[in-house]
Amino acid sequence: MVRVSNLTVGFLLTLSATLSAALQANVTEELPSIDLDGASAFGLPSDDITDLVAEAEENLGIKSPRFKRRGILRPRLNRGCGSKTTACQGLYNYLHRYKDPKKVAAVFAWEGTSNYNDWNDGSFWSATTYLKPDCVYRPTTSEDISVAIQITVLAKGKFNVVGGGHSAIKGWANADGGVLLSLANFDKVNVNKGGYVEVGAGCRWRDVYSKLDTVGLMCAGGRMAGVGVPGLTLGGGISYLTNEYGFVADNVKNFEIVLGNGAITNANINQNPALFKALKGGSSNFGVVTRIDLYTVASSGVYAGQLYFPQSDFSKLQRAMFNYHSTGATQDPQSHMIAAFVYVGAYQMHLGAFTAYRSVAKADPGPALKELLAVNPGVTSSGTLQVRKYGTMAQELGGSDMAGLRQDMRDLTILVDSTIYNEFWLVFNDRLVKPFSNVPGFQATLAFHPITPKAVQAGKNRGGNSLGLDNITKPILVVNLTTQWASPADDKRIRAALEDIHANYILHAKNRKLYHEYIYLNYARQSDNPLASYGTAAAKALQCASQKYDPNGVFQKQVPGGFKVNFSSTRC
Structure with a gap:
């Protein structure tokens, strides 16, 4: 018979509490609070996100779920199509729980289902970029993207984002495995009377110009109609108007962006100005941009x-x-x-x-x-x-x-x-x-x-x-x-x-x-x-912006593609 002393029992209770606290701390660390200027929002409360990830782990038969589920386990919603990563399963569950289950197939595709190939390969310009994500998700709101990021971060999965898909580099806007977030449904163009146009991040420049041409306006943008709006803009962007108005990025009034902790916020000259400047040339290192507001100028031809x-x-x-x-x-x-x-x-x-x-x-x-x-x-x-x-x-x-x-x-x-x-x-x-x-x-x-x-x-x-x-x-x-x-x-x-x-x-x-x-x-x-070619001062500013607005390095570690800022190498 094994005898356990009171001292040993006390030690084990203390260790258990410590491990429990560590697990909770780990969850908090993965979804950190970020000091933002102005209001921000989230797609769902963090408890709901944790519940979705826990449910996904149980759906997939993971024997030791990292998270405790609050509610009653729903039946497995995925019917065995393709790979079943925790992040994809969590998104699938989210859509069934919080959206219209009858419309899930219109925005979500497992590998092997009817929409998968069209939404995956069909999103990209170059055949050199074709890969096989586990699922393709076409969210319709910034809140949906917030939820997708939070689920993927807690599930320790990987994801990538495609806007126009006009890159020739394999893996820059796609991934083998994980979640592919397609911005195809962010396709609205709204001309604002305040001298700018609001452009959804799933738009191509043809969408913008066709709207502006009808009202006698123009904006700095891509010189080829099929190029996507977000990638060109976040990389600087040369346009027909560059000599007169600067790079395309210089003509941005505001970015709406979803950060690595799921926060939905804006970046402009007054609100989060360091993030605003970083996005003008810093590429996809800071979040998922969902809308870009561009200054317009009158044009009679x-x-x-x-x-x-x-x-x-x-x-x-x-x-x-x-x-x-x-x-x-x-x-x-x-x-x-x-x-x-x-x-x-x-x-x-x-x-x-x-x-x-x-x-x-x-x-x-x-x-x-x-x-x-x-x-x-x-x-x-x-x-x-x-x-x-x-x-x-x-x-x-x-x-x-x-x-x-x-x-x-x-x-x-x-x-x-x-x-x-x-x-x-x-x-x-x-x-x-x-x-x-x-x-x-x-x-x-x-x-x-x-x-x-x-x-x-x-x-x-x-x-x-x-x-x-x-x-x-x-x-x-x-x-x-x-x-x-x-x-x-x-x-x-x-x-x-x-x-x-x-x-x-x-x-x-x-x-x-x-x-x-x-x-x-x-x-x-x-x-x-x-990014390093911008010079020491500019590169450091990008690294510091990454540390501030993505302190856990979600877009450095869990998004496999793109030119990275190597944010951990600089003390800000």
């Missing part, structure tokens, strides 16, 4: 269109590019030029694909674009240049943006120089086009995007952003290399060639004293660190 030049015009085009990038863009902030050299494999053809844009409602290129239009009068007369509604330019340019192929995007930034265009093009042609011109689906683009000091100043005038460009004194160029092809069998050798070309560009720019450290996040490759 713009002069814009596409011009397609033969290879024989390339030397003239490069002179026109240099003059525009070095002086024209600064002298005429109402203008914008996309200068791209494209190889189309289907036609075995090089061409210069140039977008000319000016925010004037008359056929006037101004001095900044005049040289481009004079390169080849035949091309100019046969192009699509015309006075038009603002949004139709993005619709036209986006019409050639093919979804479903293999895609790779990458970039670097350089200073303006008259000869580097051709130097880069020669490498592009010799090391990418010639070896892969016959690969099925092959197309490659080398494009140059100017950022002027005037554009940066326009952003500073609206409170600044996180991009770290405040001190530039001369125009810089984002050089973007985009490649597409059809078969996964060609992935390895095409990507190896792209790495070689990218390294060559960087080395060449450095040797010529033309390299700039900035990496434009929306075109960056997976191995880059665009």
Whole structure:
């Protein structure tokens, strides 16, 4: 017979109490309180969230649930379709308990059910991003997202968020296993009489422009209609209006966001200003943005269109590019030029694909674009240049943006120089086009995007952003290399060639004293660190914002994709 002394009993009771307290502390730590400016809300009280996770664990046959359930166990609601992670099961239970059970299938899909493939693969631009989450959830309110985050955090699961899905990087907006939150139902666009437009985070720019065009307004936004609103904006965003109004992020009036503890709040110049600035270039590190309010400006029309030049015009085009990038863009902030050299494999053809844009409602290129239009009068007369509604330019340019192929995007930034265009093009042609011109689906683009000091100043005038460009004194160029092809069998050798070309560009720019450290996040490759490229001060501010608004690092640890801030390495 084993005898237990009173001292031992006391010790065991103390240990039990300690473990119970530790468990409760663990729950509290996972859903921390965050010091916010202004009001915030939650989708459900924390006790209800804990109850849903406990029920999910019991549904799934977990023998030692971490949480005690308050209510009566509902029968297993999942009928065995696909993987049954605790987070997905908890969401499924939430929808049956708090929503209309008959409508669950309209917003939630287990792997293997009817909507799963359409909502999963169909959400993404590039075939390189297709993965297999355990479930896809298309919430309809910010409160739903709050609940989803709280359940997933307590279940120690992982999740990812897709808005427009216009990334080429595997895992950046999707995950193998876990929950995929699709923002497709956040699709409302509301024009506010206060000089801004409220845009749901599931919108693409076509949705925004089609609404604004009907009321004579425009806003800084994507230059291709099919690109998603949240990703472009949170990465900074270059637009047709950048010379005059700064980056797309600079034109945000307010973000509505759901944080890692489930709190629904706003970030703007007055409310949570550190979070507001961090979101302007800091990407998906701080929460799930559900609505973006963008300033609008009046527009009676713009002069814009596409011009397609033969290879024989390339030397003239490069002179026109240099003059525009070095002086024209600064002298005429109402203008914008996309200068791209494209190889189309289907036609075995090089061409210069140039977008000319000016925010004037008359056929006037101004001095900044005049040289481009004079390169080849035949091309100019046969192009699509015309006075038009603002949004139709993005619709036209986006019409050639093919979804479903293999895609790779990458970039670097350089200073303006008259000869580097051709130097880069020669490498592009010799090391990418010639070896892969016959690969099925092959197309490659080398494009140059100017950022002027005037554009940066326009952003500073609206409170600044996180991009770290405040001190530039001369125009810089984002050089973007985009490649597409059809078969996964060609992935390895095409990507190896792209790495070689990218390294060559960087080395060449450095040797010529033309390299700039900035990496434009929306075109960056997976191995880059665009947040660090913003500079030490900007990177620290992002890390401190992450520590304050996501103290448990939910968006660093439980969201597998995206460029991370490495928030734990800085003392704030």
